[in-house]
Amino acid sequence: MAISLDAAAEVFREAMRHSVKRYALWYLAEGSLLIVAGILAIVYPVFSSTAVIVLLGWxxxxxxxxxxxxxxxxxxxxxxxxxxxxxxxxxxxxxxFLRDPAQGLTTISLLLIVFFMMEGISKVVFALTIRPFPNWGWVLASGVVGIALSLILWANLPVTSVWLLGVLLGMNLISIGSAIAYLAWQVRVS
Structure with a gap:
């Protein structure tokens, strides 16, 4: 017997709700730690380029x-x-980054462009998959932020500076952490 697309979607949504609710505390902790990591990434680019690259690696x-x-x-x-x-x-x-902190800034910029783009695309695809799920828009927004940050970095590629890399990485981590924490909080409360 075939199941309708709407019925399959509802089964999937219910499984997602159950999974997120079951592990809401883990998701909340992960989101909080990612927000802290993002704030640290924004604060630390003031220091030397090697320290920033090592910090970004960690x-x-x-x-x-x-x-x-x-x-x-x-x-x-x-x-x-x-x-x-x-x-x-x-x-x-x-x-x-940790293996060779002295590598060229352009190489690091290109790696971060690929990372931001992949992270953004994966979040957008995931958000569209869980779309009827409450607060799915936060995950979508996090993905759009990742894609936008990769495009900003690409546009500034010839003159990219270390502080810009740290700020963009920090913004990406904060948006991901906020989306995860908010989603977990809303599911835990409901």
Whole structure:
């Protein structure tokens, strides 16, 4: 017997609600830590370029680990692999930053452009997948912010400075953390 698209969508939404509600505290903690990491990324670009690059590397590795922890409980959701690729890319870029902090600023800018774009696209796809879910617009907005930040960085590529990289990364982490924390809070309260 075939199931209608609307019935399948409702089953999916209910499974998402149950999963987010069950792990709401983890999602709330992840969102809060990502917001703190974003604030640190915005504050620390004042220091030397090497310190900023090392800090960005650690922020990407730590945020990748946090996102991996939250994704473990969501293995069965659609677009799991897209989210996993995005997280893997964040951690790879973080490890590359840590391996050679003296590498060229253009290389770092290009890596962040790819990361912001992939992160943004994966969030937009995920948001459109859960669209009838309450407050799905926050996840969509987070994805749009990631795409916009990649385009801003691309437009400023020849003259990109270290502080711009830190500010854009901080804005991206804050938007992701806010979306995750708000979604978890709303599901926990309801």
């Amino acid at each position: 922020l990407l590795v730590i945020s990748g680990l946090l996102q991996t922890l939250s994704l473990i409980s969501a293995r069965h959701v659609p677009h799991f692999w897209l989210q996993l690729i995005s997280i893997g890319l964040a951690m790879l870029i973080g490890f590359l």
